[in-house]
Amino acid sequence: MLVAEEVATALAQGRAVVALESTILAHGLPAGRNRKVATAVEDVVRAAGAVPATIAVLDGQLRVGLDDAALDRVCDPASGLAKLSARDLGPAIALRRDGATTIASTTLIAHAAGIGVFGTGGLGGVHLPAPGAASSWDVSADLDVLATTPVAVVCSGVKSVLDIAATVEVLETRSVPVLGYRTDTFPAFYRRESRFEVPWRVDTPASAAEVIAAHRADGPGSGVLVVNPVPHEHELDADLHDRLLAEGMAMVAAADVRGGDVTPLLLEHFHTASEGASLDTNEALVLANVRVAAEIATHLPA
Template sequence: MTTQLSLHPEVASALRDGHPVVALESTILSHGLPHGRNLDVAHRLEQVVRAGGAVPATIAVLDGRPAVGLTPAELERVCAPGAGLDKLSLRDLGPAVGLGRSGATTVAATSALAAAAGIGVFATGGLGGVHLGAGRTWDVSADLGVLARVPTVVVCSGVKSVLDIAATLEVLETNSVPVLGYRTDDFPAFYLRSSGHPVGWRVDDAQQAAAVIAAHRAYAPSGVLLANPVPAPSEMDRDRHDRLLAEGMELLRDNDVRGAAVTPVLLEHFHTASGGVSIDANEALVLANAALAAEVAVALA
């Protein structure tokens, strides 16, 4: 895979010289945020990483080329309306590259490409997980399997409450992925600062996180999940959140929505029915995660 990677010159230089680099995904830009706002967030994410002393490397596949670090023009292309980018998980990288397609990378694909490039820290919004009803559908995100196999640190705000959080944490434990709570003892649920489930370990600054990550890498090949709760001012009101979730689940039942369509339908309901509150929370948490990832990358370097 490394022979096919296209590294932005700034990213290549930083990796060669041992400077900190933070990987950023592109799916949130092409599929998760509205046009106009997505490009603004893309620029702000990279600025936040730079302000923290690291080099940003937004990752996507463009015309069959896995690009680690995007030019301004490429970033605009990813965020353009009607860009027609496929959503690429790890299973999709081979077909996309082999067929010369373009796509935005998910947590799984971004983690794998980052690791192949030699980037050890990755900031995103939320991790994929075990879907509700997975005992019947076997619907489990590839993100979990990739974290079990690659040594990438994923800084995120937990998983969305539309997933089976208890089962997700169990799968992470089974695959020897440490879950660190950043200044919290509770695993966050994306829009909410606490899911009601405890984390295995707590760290209170980037130096502690880096020490744990470095030690883990000496003993295991798996990644590390650093769970950073959404900033308190941007947390969604819990009553509103619970109402939206109940409405969303009813929507799924009424329309017999299943499989891969479940999460997009639920998130679209959150976005529209909350009047944009969920999008505001999404933006705030991913920026906070990028800032923390930069701190951790600097500490590791």
């Protein structure tokens, strides 16, 4: 593992550090825009008093904290970075591949480096059942890693293209505390609210940090999920959202798309059919989440 000097120094001095994933850069945003967001998220973390640590795998090496050249490489479509979940880290390292880290793999690497707070977009969850199926066995590795790794993840819930009800149940079953940041309901990524309540609410970074510290001291060893709704002014219009979701699900059924191919297809439809509105929402919520993550990190004990 190669930890950037800025990150290593901050950790040694007990200063706040926030982990950032690279999948959103390599796979979630268009070329050009992704590089601007890469800089913007790190700037937001620094402005809030913490040190950013963007994580990726380059030449088979775990990288915690990327310089400009490495960020350029991650954001360049020609680099062909693989999407690496937790299960993919070993093969990528052994075969000396390049890869962008998901929430699951970023969380594991952050914990190994001694970083306890991670700001991101939307958590992976339980996928909706395939057409004609009663349930789905497609469950994101994000949930299992969060259940076994004591890292606080700040996100905007899960995307509405997933099974939010089943995801909330899995989090409860796996003993992952869910804190609503200034909200009483579990957010649905593009939308601020779903029909599901959060079990606990916090209204300040200090309160969130206090809960996280207590959970780490006396809890079951899991991480903590802090759900922060997208800012009001950037929430996707409800009618547009519902229309795009219905159209996308119809496309999935018609093409008999299954498994891991479902979510990318749905998100691409959102991005294209909304004429970029969903991308604006995505970017806004990521920036809001990393700011909250940094504010929480500055209140956690070293």
